[in-house]
Amino acid sequence: MGNRIIIIASEHELYMRSLTSVEQWAEIYEAKGVQDALSHLTVFSYHLILIAIQQEPEFICQFVETIRKLVSAPVMILLPEKTKERMTFVEAGADVVLEEPCEPEEIRLQAYALIRRYNEWGSKEKKEDGGIVVGPLRMNSLTRTLYWYQAEISVVKREFDFLYLLASNPGRVYTYSQIYRIVWQEYPQDDITNMIYCMVHRLKKKLKDVDMQAYNMIHSVKEVGYCLKLHNE
Structure with a gap:
């Protein structure tokens, strides 16, 4: 239907x-x-x-x-x-x-x-080019590419999907349950908070290697979830 x-x-x-x-x-x-x-x-x-x-x-x-x-x-x-x-x-x-x-x-x-x-x-x-631009962050869902200014950052599928989700609505807080449902495409089960934390930790490490501002754009909301927000917003 x-x-x-x-x-x-x-x-x-x-x-x-x-x-x-x-x-x-x-x-x-x-x-x-x-x-x-x-x-x-x-x-x-x-x-x-x-x-x-x-x-x-x-x-x-x-x-x-x-x-x-x-x-x-x-x-x-x-x-x-x-x-x-x-x-x-x-x-x-x-x-x-x-x-x-x-x-x-x-x-x-x-x-x-x-x-x-x-x-x-x-x-x-x-049907558009699948691009999202938030400050220095540029992502394209069709080519699965991620750039911070001119530097391309290599990420795995779930890291990309997670960051693309946050970047699609900057400032909006996504709960752990929402993130798991959208990124993992499964119903929440087991200790999803720790699973998401470990994935975000790996992603932020890659962002930190490029720029601390990129590292800091992912905000953790205690006991709720995550959001994306640049310091100059």
């Missing part, structure tokens, strides 16, 4: 009919709540986030803002009743805001359109 949707919703009739309208062409995960949704978004990739919770507008806006700090996937909000604050949700980061009464077919069409645009955008990005 390919497409994956995470739904955060209260139990009501419209939600159930809407779910039926999209589950035929997408894999659905029904979050058990806001915290469960945020936990999943930090580990798994989704093509659409559908929010249909009966909460105060301020709460929903804060939830959307938090999501926007984690992922770029489109967000659709289904409001339980008419409101004059639709623009507020869009400003918070939502892509589509629908109001009840709303036919399941409308939800299905909007969801399909959002996922299609998101996939097209992702395909376009992948």
